[in-house]
Amino acid sequence: MPDPNPAALDFLLSRRSRPAKTLRAPAPTREALQPLLQAAARSPDHGKLEPWRFVVIEAGAMPRLADLAEARARALELDESDIAKARAQFDQGVLAVAVIEVQKPSDKIPAIEQSYSAGAVCLALLNAALASGWGANWLSGRVSHDRTFCETGLGLAPHERVAGLIHIGTETTAPPERPRPDLDAITEWVSR
Template sequence: MPDRNQAALDFLLTRRSRPAKTLTGPAPDRVALEPILSAAARSPDHGKLEPWRFIVLEQGAMGRLADLVGSRGVALGEPPEQIAKAQSAFTDSPLAVVVVSAPVSSPKVPKIEQVYSAGAVCLALLNAALASGWGANWLSGWASHDRVFLSEGLGLQDHESVAGIIHIGTETSAPPERPRPDLTAITTWVDT
């Protein structure tokens, strides 16, 4: 049997995202956030291309982005309840990290693999925040797919997109466990 990191396995088997609406301050400061970002940056990255980057949204940026979500929602004809929900993700959360998918030209690594790597960074960031004792949730929503919001609000270039927005803070209540996938229904074993 290989050496087993039981603590890490136990964490992964019991991990649970914390709903963003239950997060409050304090949020990790820059010193506390650095090891979380470092852990996320250790995600699989075929070709060592680093086809992703981070934007850390501190409190002032969160309010500005909530306002932009409001104006963009009206311009796009989003229903008022969807605008309010998208705004609350920014107004209610004390801090968020945007994982930007930023594929680079490569003759060996297809764009889709680079996008998957950005998704792996999102999960690693979420798990690192949770393992560090913070509450965290991976969200996106309609605004994260709006080019105007991406360019004006986040400064993204045309080839970049949001892989995920990880909200991090202090949890106010532990969420109940939810049903998990039935492994027998989603697993196929192939031996020949």
């Protein structure tokens, strides 16, 4: 018989991300963030490659990244609403952890499995933050895929990419409920 953990299952069945625009200071200190990063680093990692790393974006870096996001959006000739959106997560952010996918050469572990591992790290960090009582949200957006922004703003090497930006702070409003998938519509049972 399995040894159930009803509290953990209840948390997973009821968890909800907090909209990043509703997160405010205080954010976790470096000391408070350490166990969240440790929890995220325990994600599935076939071959023990550790195909990811963390870049912690503290409040002092947010204005610089907001300016860079705007400059890149203007260079790409985006419309004003997209420019505002590019800035917003950094203008409003108090702390974010960029989970960086770092592909490692491997004859045994395909690149896609390394990408899945980086995604698992994002979700584990999000859930660790929520379980610790913080508000958190996993964002990406155009800036996450803009090489100039990533290399200039976050110091990424050419072989690295952003898997997600996990914003963490104090929630200021209750998160909205949203529709959930219809399990019957997305589940197929194979018995033989």
